[in-house]
Amino acid sequence: MKYIDEYRTERLIRTLARKIKEEASQEYVFMEVCGGHTAAIHRFGIPSLLPGNINLLSGPGCPVCVTPLGFIDRAVALAMHEDVIITTFGDLIRVPGSVSSLEKEKVRGADVRIVFSALDALTLAANNKDKKIVFLGIGFETTAPGTAAALIKAKESGTDNFMVMCAHKIMPPAMEAIISDGTLINGFICPGHVATITGSNAFRFISEKYNLACVISGFEPADIMLAVYMLVQQINNRQFKTEIQYSRAVTDEGNLKAQRLMNEVFELSDAGWRGLGTIKSSGLKIREKYVMFDAENVFQINTEETDTSEDGTCLCGEVLRGRKKPPECRLFAKACTPENPLGACMVSGEGACNAFYKYKRNG
Numbered sequence: 001m002k003y004i005d006e007y008r009t010e011r012l013i014r015t016l017a018r019k020i021k022e023e024a025s026q027e028y029v030f031m032e033v034c035g036g037h038t039a040a041i042h043r044f045g046i047p048s049l050l051p052g053n054i055n056l057l058s059g060p061g062c063p064v065c066v067t068p069l070g071f072i073d074r075a076v077a078l079a080m081h082e083d084v085i086i087t088t089f090g091d092l093i094r095v096p097g098s099v100s101s102l103e104k105e106k107v108r109g110a111d112v113r114i115v116f117s118a119l120d121a122l123t124l125a126a127n128n129k130d131k132k133i134v135f136l137g138i139g140f141e142t143t144a145p146g147t148a149a150a151l152i153k154a155k156e157s158g159t160d161n162f163m164v165m166c167a168h169k170i171m172p173p174a175m176e177a178i179i180s181d182g183t184l185i186n187g188f189i190c191p192g193h194v195a196t197i198t199g200s201n202a203f204r205f206i207s208e209k210y211n212l213a214c215v216i217s218g219f220e221p222a223d224i225m226l227a228v229y230m231l232v233q234q235i236n237n238r239q240f241k242t243e244i245q246y247s248r249a250v251t252d253e254g255n256l257k258a259q260r261l262m263n264e265v266f267e268l269s270d271a272g273w274r275g276l277g278t279i280k281s282s283g284l285k286i287r288e289k290y291v292m293f294d295a296e297n298v299f300q301i302n303t304e305e306t307d308t309s310e311d312g313t314c315l316c317g318e319v320l321r322g323r324k325k326p327p328e329c330r331l332f333a334k335a336c337t338p339e340n341p342l343g344a345c346m347v348s349g350e351g352a353c354n355a356f357y358k359y360k361r362n363g
Contacts, residue, residue, distance in 0.1 A: 007220030016225040017049045023232045028054045029184060030231055031322050033175055034191035035062035035350020036219050042359040044221040050228065057183075057322040058352035060174050060276060061191060063139040064091045065320060065344045065351045068272040071167045072097035074301045075136055078165065079110040081299070085128065086112045087121035088136040091348040094341060118150035118164065125154075125162035134295045137166045141197040144168040144284055145258035148265035151290050163295040166286050169271055172202050173282035179210055181276075183322045187213030187231045189224070192246045199254025200244050207240040218246040265290055274344055275317025316343035319352050326356040333357055 006012075032038055038058045041047065047056055060066045076097050079086045086102060093102040093112055106112040111131075115121050118135050125133035137147040147164060154162045171194050178185075190203050195216045207214045213234035217227035227245045234240055244250050262284070271283025286294040295301070314336065315329035326332050326345070336342040338354055345353035 004220060007218065007222040009222065012222050013049065013225055016222065016229055020054070020225065020229050020232060021051045023229065023236060024051050024053055025236065026053065028186050028232060028235060029057060030054070030187050030189055030213075030228065031057040031059045031178065031183070031185045032189040032191075032217075033059040033061040033171060033178075034189070034193065035065070035348065036193060037061065037189055037191070037217065037224065038352050039350050039355050040219045040221070041224060042355040044224070045359070046221065046224055046228075047360075049225065054228065054232070056189075056228075057185065057325075058319065058355075059178055059188075059322050060273060060320045061171075062320075062345070062348050062350040062352070063143070063169070064089075064095055064348040065316065066169065066174075066273045066275065067092065067095060067138050067167055067344065068274045069097055070272060071138075071165075072101065073099070074296070075102060075165060076100050076105055078134060078295065078299060078301060079105045079112055081132075083130075083132055084111070085124065085131050085133050086110065086136065087115045087124060087133060088112065089116075089138065090114045092136060092138060094347045095344045096342065118147045119153070122150045122154055122159060122162050125159050126157075129161060132161050132163060132298075134163045134165055137164045137168050140169055140171050140191070140194050141258075141262070142193045144170075144266065145197060145255075145261045148261040151265050151286070151293050152261070154293055155290065160292070163293050163298055164286065165295040165301075166266075166284065167271070168266065168284040169273070169282055170198075170268075170284065172198075172205070173279050174273060174276065175203070175206060177273075177276055177279045177282075178322060179206070179212070181321060185212070185322065186235050187215070187240075189227050189231070190214050190216040190242070192216055192218050192223075192250065195244075195246065195250045195254065197255050197258045200242050200250060200252050202254070204242045207242050211240045213240055214242040216242070216244045216246050216250050218249065273320075275320035314343035316345040316353065319345050326353040329353070 269285035
């Protein structure tokens, strides 16, 4: 299959592994900030192909994982309204809030439904005029344009029983927060799917301001290995820049149409991130002209943020900051498993704990 098989060729991957070993002359720490990369890195056994002096860390790249407790608590409270149907991506229903989860409320009788997009939720609203349909908008720049398109269509069609509870976030401020937090890294494997929307220009400040290596990578094993090789070369040559490895999908400017949709519907706001706290100008807030579709405005939900960290026994927050790896948590693979997740990082297939559990539990 084009763009897949050719990036999984054993000969190519082993050649890249050899070149990385030849070039890697010091200690390197690289962080990926995309849940898709986290899953792919462990699924394909990338760490086993790298020399011991290259360490890969998972960052805040899983949108389900970084959604704060307060948002989950408010969504749970909203699900208790008899005239409300909550619509959400599948993983989010299992994320634990302070006292409950959407999955538990569904078992108790709340109408919580899994959808594949905001447009699916909008269609549900058109077919259920006696209900208020609330879509839980989570995710980064990759999913935000879809939510924006649904809100524009809702306004154009006059679908007044469709609303969005918005927790969309953007990635560059979180990456800067990781740097400011003091996490010791030499460079970033930048998020490929996000960059298809934002373009590489959104990440250039990292290399220019902080002298860190940045490579935007695809998701196949050869993509990731080549990205690591490019990062090593940047550091060895002390030429810090933002390079595009994923050139078959990413440009400097990004998807201008998607950016226009986002700018039409959203404005920047401070946002809470599980494990990282509040990050300035890292969230997307629904603009005033679309406020009639903002569920938190319509229902006047208590917006006081619950602490975005875990309760102290779960180390999901530390994992998201790159301070800990999943096996360092005493709950990992014992009390906390994908079947019984105690922290958000174990819920989603893009979460670091989930990926470690599936592919690296014993090693």
